[in-house]
Amino acid sequence: MRTSKLMSATLAGLLGLTAAAQANELVLYCSVQEEWCRLMAESFQRETGINVLMTRRSSGETYAQLKAEAGQPRGDVWWGGTGDPHLQAAQEGLTLEYRSPMLAELQDWAVQQAETSGFRTVGIYAGALGFGYNSTRVTENPPACWADLLDPRFDDDVQVANPNSSGTAYTLLATLVQLMGEDAAFDYLVKLDANVSQYTQSGGAPIRNAATGETAIGIVFMHDAVAQAVQGAPIVPVAPCEGTGYEIGSMSIIAGGPNPDSAKRFYDWALTPAAQALGAQANSFQVPSNKGTPVPPESPALDQIRLIDYDFATYGSSATRTRLLARWDAEIGSRR
Amino acid sequence: MRPDARSTALASRERLAWLALLALAVLVLPWYRVAPPGGEPLLPSALGHAAAGRGWLWPVVAALPLLALAGARAPGGRGFLALALAGLAALVVQGFAVGLRGPAAGWVGALFPAAAAGQTGLGWGGFTAGVALLGLVAHGLALRGFCRGDRFAASAVVFIVALLTLFVFFPILRLALAAFVGPDGAIAFGPFLSRFLAPEIWRLDCFSGPRRCGVVINSLVLGLLCATLCTALGLALALVVARTPFRFKQTLRALSILPIITPPFVVGVAIVVLFGRTGLVTVWGAELLDIRPTRWVYGLPGILMAQLLAFTPITFLVLLGTVEAINPTLEEASQTLGAGPVRTFRKITWPLLRPGIAAAFLLAFIESLADFGNPIVLGGGYEVLSTKIFFAVVGARYDLGNAATLAMILLTLTLVAFWLQTRWLGRKSYVTVTGRSDAGLAASLPAGLKGAAWAVVAPFIAFTVAVYAIVLIGGFVHDIGRWDLTPTFAHLRTAFAVEIGAEGLRLYGSAWNSMQTTLAVSAIAAPLTTLVGILTAWLVARQDFAGRRSFEFGTMLSFAIPGTVVGVSYVAAFNVPPIDITGTAAILVICFVFRNMPVGMRAGMAALAQIDRSMEEASQTMGAGSARTLRRVVLPLIKPAVFTALVYSFVTAMTAVSAVIFLVSARHNMATAYIMGRVEAGEYALAITYSTVLMIVMILCIALIQLLVGARRLGRRREFQGQALPAE
Structure with missing residues (x-):
């Protein structure tokens, strides 16, 4: 009897561990270099007090995870990684349509990425x-x-x-x-x-x-x-x-994620010049998408490279x- | 007459308690974890949902009044037990009849229109109802004479069988089924056959040309090579320690514990630092021979080296036990009769060693098959079963059917090896230690053999020391990969930075999340594992009940399943209702409890075998129940076994990777999964730093457990390491 009571108490305790998401959290799926992911998570946490739970995975793997979790999404924002899997996720309805007030401040290619996807993703760097x-x-x-x-x-x-x-x-x-x-x-x-x-x-x-x-x-x-x-x-x-x-590195909000409000807050914040300037600090020298973000001097200048006319709509x-x-x-x- | 009346009163009080729990479960507690689609009724319990149209819940709700009635009339009758079993069946059936997206069969949908909306996974109410119904089944069984009417023992058996069924056999069954599911979702033999016969699995091209072999062939080649080398090395070490005047025996024994507390991947990283293309040894060797340094270590050579380091201690401990158990009088007799040392070794010592060698070989083979951490770091393009399964589930091309097929192949190979091991050892008598005098002197080794043993042992020890030196310094220098040895704490800061600010202590280090989860999960899992393991041991060793043999076999089976298979099977079974617990901390705890409990059980059984039953009988004669006897008499006597089980399950939970890698999530990440990410990204220094911190934490925790349990010295732990470790 004692053991069976103990067991039921234990089972109850285990279930308690599974309790649903707490308030003031953000589950971030990050697909850039770990160092930059960490800095973003930490800075957002400092600025807003929202606790960030971050996982870094390659963009292809994150796309597969989104697909596997489609019945019960567990992430809020997918930040970073090449645009193609973001576009594919958008096309399959895995991500949420959201028009950030920050869109007006972005470079044309970043806005174009948003338009291609029906505003389910947006460019954050190139x-x-x-x-x-x-x-x-x-x-x-x-x-x-x-x-x-x-x-x-x-x-x-x-x-x-x-x-x-x-x-x-x-x-x-x-x-x-x-x-x-x-x-x-x-x-x-x-x-x-x-x-x-x-x-x-x-x-x-x-x-x-x-x-x-x-x-x-x-x-x-x-x-x-x-x-x-x-x-x-x-x-x-x-x-x-x-x-x-x-590439046009992109960001999407995951449809049906547990913390939609935190997700939108992060989304808007990640498009500000201050947040985008963190990349250079973390040794990531992509060209940022906000016109107001200074381009790091180390960044490979896109206008001096022979770029093809990459067809994002088709290949994404x-x-x-x-x-x-x-x-x-x-x-x-x-x-x- | 009076004790009988008292026991009847006690029984009816217990029954009422179980019934009250059942009432709480179906009337009050929320039945689902997350509200199912189609709106929440006023009362989220089973009763509320049933009344709101989810009619398939009525049988579970109805079990309550029916059981109360039957219990009041004839609790010992056949009807009560049948009703409790029916209630349990109703609970299971309702879970599988309606899935997340709708009814499982057409007629269910026709009967209950609300089923079309589907239902989510069970919550508090559902699980509590399961516990209560199991308790009532055990109650009914005990009253009908199961376990000689001992209600405590009966409920322990029922609960452990139910837990094993749910968390060991059900997932494997689900996995086997997943291997047959085609792309269209239907179950058929065709998809399984085409997956099973795929050339990626079986082709033999590597023996005839430059192309790689199938993944099963790769695994088998690796396993056989690893087992052969580990056994040879383990034997050489055992002979050197037991049969030569070697001075550092204790040190060698202590060193053999190291691989057990070493987190995975870190040895692989150290091998890359030493033997990679720009590794110290490779560059030095290439300069010496004046050739271009190559990536020779990636693939079979590298994996083999790492496995040799990890599994030789296991074969060493098994073979040391065998060598020490040989009665020296036999060897002495042989020499007295005129045989030289070579002849004595060949005719006497070697035949007596053979069963130990067979056991060590199969053990190393099984460990090598199940190994995940080393192939993933050092594999290069050399795919083995465990890594291939991992990429089929976690990689970008998710294919559960393929993963399930590969997992079933891996499971079959492991079980065959286990079966061979038990068969081999059971055939002949090798007993030489008897009650008679064994005061003879052990034969010294033939000179040639001694030289050979030393020639093998010395480089191995040098290799171990070099690898652990890299681990020790790697975390505290600038970049061990490029051999930049400027001392720094930067990596430690990245992983474990803390700040004390206005809001109190804030943890900014990137490793804190996984560290906290790992410690919490291990701390919860270790006592639970011990509880279940020791209780099972007590049931098998001391109780007499129908089906005891198959009960014992079932618990041992869970021991044989490789971690990768456990991980995939949990994904297959617990990702969907009725039990939808992936992404929680609970699934991590459960996984550890059922993977490690056989070790606690073996330790408990060994300890119980040494304790005479008369003390327990005395306790029961004087009126203590079996639960009280277990707690007050048995447990204090088997403290070393409790300690063993606690330490083993704690350490394994901290270092296990093959199963948990499938079960971690952003919220509940484990240290080993985090380290794996760092290794993949090439951040070797961070991975090494974290591993060093983990090892220190583990040693501190073992000391703490020792303090709490108040048991004997660490040296006694050898008694479980001689046994098989569960396949990692």
């Missing part, structure tokens, strides 16, 4: 795709173009993320398809595969591995390469000569994304 090489590992004849990465001397020395999990790697896939045509792009990727040592989960990992010399070349967004160089790593960022794509759509990823799996991922 950055061009490229790669970085370790100058102690590659001392002569450094690579300058996408084609140079196929050179046999980089055998087992190139890293890029897996496009299934990483928005960075999906941007590479979509960029090459737009630059070369789909079949030629896959032809290129199959040849590149011979030089790739590992497809990492998170998009930024290849350049960190290049910084320690674990790999010679990492294909990443250029601002990630710049960040390593600024911190003293022997990394040289490269804007590929054939031209390259870019569910159908195209799913098809390209399935083809990548069939021709590259599952062949390793």
